[in-house]
Amino acid sequence: MKLIVAIIDDEFSGKVVKALMAEKIRATKLSSTGGFLSSGNTTLLIVVEDDRADEITELINRHCKSKRIKNGTEEVTVGVNLFVMPVSGYERI
Numbered sequence: 026m027k028l029i030v031a032i033i034d035d036e037f038s039g040k041v042v043k044a045l046m047a048e049k050i051r052a053t054k055l056s057s058t059g060g061f062l063s064s065g066n067t068t069l070l071i072v073v074e075d076d077r078a079d080e081i082t083e084l085i086n087r088h089c090k091s092k093r094i095k096n097g098t099e100e101v102t103v104g105v106n107l108f109v110m111p112v113s114g115y116e117r118i
Contacts, residue, residue, distance in 0.1 A: 026112040027078040029071040031085050032057065038067035040088040043086045045071070046079060072115050082107055 033041055038054075039080055045052050047100040089105040 026115055027073055027075055028110045028112045029069070029073065029078065029081055029085075030110070031042040031069040031071065031105055033067045033069065033085070033089060033108075035065040035067055037089040037105070038069075041069070041085055042067075043087050044084055045069075045081075048084065050084075072112060078109055079094075082109065 031041070040055060042052065048071065050071060053069070055068040057068045073083075076087045083104060085105060085107065
């Protein structure tokens with residue numbers, strides 16, 4: 026099993042959650058704030074079978090677009106950060 030942690034700009038989170046629900050993928054949604062820009066994010070925790078991890082990361086990428094924003098004198102790119110980690114156990118109670 027894999028744990029996918031997706032940190033998504035709030036602008037794209039609704040589309041991603043709807044797409045996951047359409048595919049019957051369960052996700053835990055957490056509100057979060059980025060440290061660098063102090064902007065709103067959504068963090069999704071998703072546990073899937075190993076063979077679906079690539080499919081889910083592709084689904085997330087399809088619904089998120091990178092954008093450049095200005096933070097003071099710097100321009101940065103925001104969109105989605107994905108972490109995919111192995112899970113040794115999972116229980117749904």
